Every structure is written in structure tokens, then in C-alpha cells.
Amino acid sequence: MLKETVFSSEELPTADRFEVFRELIGRTHAPVELTSNFAAAYDAHYRALQLGAIHVWPVTCHPLRFQRTAKLIRQSDPEQFHLALPQSGVHRLAWDDQKAQLNPYELHVCDSSRVFDLHMDTIDGHGYFAGLGIDVPKTLLPVPASRVERLFGQGIPAREGIGALMTQFLLQIVENSASYEPTDGPHLETVLIDLIAAVFARTLDDDSALPPESHQRTLTLRIKAFIQQHLHDPQLTPRGIAAAHHISLSYLHRLFQHEDDTVAGSIRCQRLERARRDLADPAQHAIPIHTIAARWGFPRAADFSRAFHTTYGTPPRDYRHQVYQAQVER
Structure with missing residues (x-):
């Protein structure tokens, strides 16, 4: 199976759960300040799957607040983009003097080099938040970082178009991680990079930002998804x-x-x-x-x-x- 880190809070004493989870997020993501109104008896289920240099982490947890501060950026900056996809619950994001709420299946981008304040929250303040996070080194993306930064705080539909294709790919990996070998990680990384780049280029309305090989691989994936969706049609040729x-x-x-x-x-x-x-x-x-x-x-x-x-x-x-x-x- 793919290399992965698994955390389940129920395996720890109640008093230790939040602190252990906080340290884990700092190691696998980037140093952040974590706080929660549920810290005294925190509950979280988290996995970090390694695809080459990319980490994909599905999480279900009590509401949580991430703060990436100027001090933490000076101390350590992994130079990566964090793609966040709330599935059940919302993300409330604040940066500079701006705010945004990202609803279920609205993908958005955070930058480890920028100050931001992110609340992973439920809609009514009760129950659990569930979502996916993807950490991608900036140097891996064929789209220039200066262009990607324009997407900060912008909701990207993940239920339609190329966004839906990327979501389906991620869910397939998460749900069937045991069926892959560790050597599959770099190959899955290549496909995921192409999909992320295509999502960014489409949102920026700039397909020219994609190199030809990325465009071809992404187009092939789109065609494969189209075939699967239309197998029932005898006129599919x-x-x-x-x-x-x-x-x-x-x-x-x-x-x-x-x-x-x-x-x-x-x-x-x-x-x-x-x-x-x-x-x-x-x-x-x-x-x-x-x-x-x-x-x-x-x-x-x-x-x-x-x-x-x-x-x-x-x-x-x-x-x-x-x-x-x-x-x-x-």
C-alpha cells in the first residue's frame, strides 16, 4: 500500500489528544497555531498519504482553527501550496483585510508563505468537519506561483468540469489506498500535478499556462472520464x-x-x-x-x-x- 501516516484520537488518553494532533499537523503540513473549543476532549481521524513529494490528507475532526502567522513563516516555510476541499462543513478564511467562506466542495488554495487564519467548521457549530487537504511543493507545479497566488481565497467548483475530475481521482486514491504499491506514488503524483495545474489554468482562464505534455495527459484523463460516463450509450464511438x-x-x-x-x-x-x-x-x-x-x-x-x-x-x-x-x- 501507499506510504501513509494514520492518526486516530480514540487511541490516546483524552488529555493528550489535541497536543499530539497539533504536533502531527505541524510535521506533515507546515508549522501552524492550532486551537479548538473542543481541545479538552478532541476527536480526530486523520491520514496522510504520500504521493512522491505530495501529501494528501483526509480528515474528520471537531472544528479547528489554523493560523499561519508571520513569525511561523519566518521560522519555517516549506514553500508549498495547500489545496483545501471541505466535504462536510465549511472553511472560513481570513487574510489581510479580506474574508471568505468556502462551502462543501469548493476547493481553495492557501500559501505557506502568506499569513492566513482558517477555521474548519461545521455549518451549525456542532458535530464534525470532514475534508481533504493536499500539500504541493510550489516547484512541482508547471503553473507559475505568481499566477496561482491570484486564486488565494477563491472558491473553485469541485463538482463539475475539471475540478470534479480531480476530486474523483483523489477520492479513488483515498478510498482504495491499500490497492496501490509504494512505487505507484510517483506515478500518481504526476497525474495529480497535471490535474491541479489544469484546474488552476482553467480557473485563471489561461490554458496557455499548461505545458503541452500536461495538457495532453489531462485531456486524456478527461476523455477517459467521459467514456465512463457514457458507456451506456450505444452511439459512443x-x-x-x-x-x-x-x-x-x-x-x-x-x-x-x-x-x-x-x-x-x-x-x-x-x-x-x-x-x-x-x-x-x-x-x-x-x-x-x-x-x-x-x-x-x-x-x-x-x-x-x-x-x-x-x-x-x-x-x-x-x-x-x-x-x-x-x-x-x-
């Missing part, structure tokens, strides 16, 4: 995908030339895998095979049966029967 992304068909094929499969092959494999999963689901045992096939973009039952047999070595009817029998015998 490479030509239609190219048109939807305003690129030529030949350029689409060039984007996939280093992938494990062609565009058409990727569509076919993903459709078959979704259908295989549904055939193996006991809750869907009564649904006709042709209905499941049509659900995943195979309007002709004969075409589906042939493709399924070729891929999995058995007809879909036999596969469903074998899985069902195995489930009954357990």
Missing part, C-alpha cells in the same frame, strides 16, 4: 468522443497510442466488465441478460454474447449460472 472534445479523430488516437488499449477497445472492455459485474450480482439475477447487455451499450444480444464469450471464455448465460451456483453453495 471514437468519432463522437473526438467531436465532443473538439479534437480530430487522428489526434484522439495519438493520445491513446501509449495506453494499454485503443479507444474502441477501451470502450468495449469497460462495457463488458460492467456487464460481467451485473451478471454476477445476485440482486440482479432476475434481470434478463439482454437487458443488462443493452444497459451497457450492447443493443444486439448476439453481439454481446459473442464478445463476452471471446473475452471471458464462456457465454454470459453459463457465466451467470456458474457464479449463482457458487454463491448458493457458500
Whole structure:
């Protein structure tokens, strides 16, 4: 699995919880002053996943206040951007003479080199805050730091467009971290940097800030997400995908030339895998095979049966029967 640090306050004596958590945040993020009205009996669940030089940390905790002061900046500055994504609760941010409230799934950027005051809070002041933090060294980003600084305090939608794609990628890593090897960390770092850069460039309305290789990798990720969202559509074709992304068909094929499969092959494999999963689901045992096939973009039952047999070595009817029998015998 990926290298990670895990903190669960319930494993510590009540009196020690907040102090240990404060020290941990200072080591994995940047030195900050932490305070909380719940410090006497603090409750927090925190993980810090390492992707190369990037740290991704999901946290669920009592409301908390971060203060990055001028004194702390003079003492230590890791020169990094902190991307914050509240999921349940809000961020109330103050800097210079300005204030902003960032609501659930509004991504925003903090800078370790700037003074700021951040409250991770619940909407009603009760219960728990939940969110994601991403610490990124400034030198890793292809977008100049001077441009990124313009985004300080600005809410970036994380439920639509390229922001949603980055959120889905992060949640996939967080929820399935055990399925990755430590050697996957640098590769995941590269993908995440491209996505962050694309989010910044789009928000700044300056796609020219992205180097060509970052733009190509991000476009490929967007196309893959588009394919997953439209697998049910029997009209999903490479030509239609190219048109939807305003690129030529030949350029689409060039984007996939280093992938494990062609565009058409990727569509076919993903459709078959979704259908295989549904055939193996006991809750869907009564649904006709042709209905499941049509659900995943195979309007002709004969075409589906042939493709399924070729891929999995058995007809879909036999596969469903074998899985069902195995489930009954357990």
C-alpha cells in the first residue's frame, strides 16, 4: 500500500489528544497555531498519504482553527501550496483585510508563505468537519506561483468540469489506498500535478499556462472520464468522443497510442466488465441478460454474447449460472 501516516484520537488518553494532533499537523503540513473549543476532549481521524513529494490528507475532526502567522513563516516555510476541499462543513478564511467562506466542495488554495487564519467548521457549530487537504511543493507545479497566488481565497467548483475530475481521482486514491504499491506514488503524483495545474489554468482562464505534455495527459484523463460516463450509450464511438472534445479523430488516437488499449477497445472492455459485474450480482439475477447487455451499450444480444464469450471464455448465460451456483453453495 501507499506510504501513509494514520492518526486516530480514540487511541490516546483524552488529555493528550489535541497536543499530539497539533504536533502531527505541524510535521506533515507546515508549522501552524492550532486551537479548538473542543481541545479538552478532541476527536480526530486523520491520514496522510504520500504521493512522491505530495501529501494528501483526509480528515474528520471537531472544528479547528489554523493560523499561519508571520513569525511561523519566518521560522519555517516549506514553500508549498495547500489545496483545501471541505466535504462536510465549511472553511472560513481570513487574510489581510479580506474574508471568505468556502462551502462543501469548493476547493481553495492557501500559501505557506502568506499569513492566513482558517477555521474548519461545521455549518451549525456542532458535530464534525470532514475534508481533504493536499500539500504541493510550489516547484512541482508547471503553473507559475505568481499566477496561482491570484486564486488565494477563491472558491473553485469541485463538482463539475475539471475540478470534479480531480476530486474523483483523489477520492479513488483515498478510498482504495491499500490497492496501490509504494512505487505507484510517483506515478500518481504526476497525474495529480497535471490535474491541479489544469484546474488552476482553467480557473485563471489561461490554458496557455499548461505545458503541452500536461495538457495532453489531462485531456486524456478527461476523455477517459467521459467514456465512463457514457458507456451506456450505444452511439459512443471514437468519432463522437473526438467531436465532443473538439479534437480530430487522428489526434484522439495519438493520445491513446501509449495506453494499454485503443479507444474502441477501451470502450468495449469497460462495457463488458460492467456487464460481467451485473451478471454476477445476485440482486440482479432476475434481470434478463439482454437487458443488462443493452444497459451497457450492447443493443444486439448476439453481439454481446459473442464478445463476452471471446473475452471471458464462456457465454454470459453459463457465466451467470456458474457464479449463482457458487454463491448458493457458500
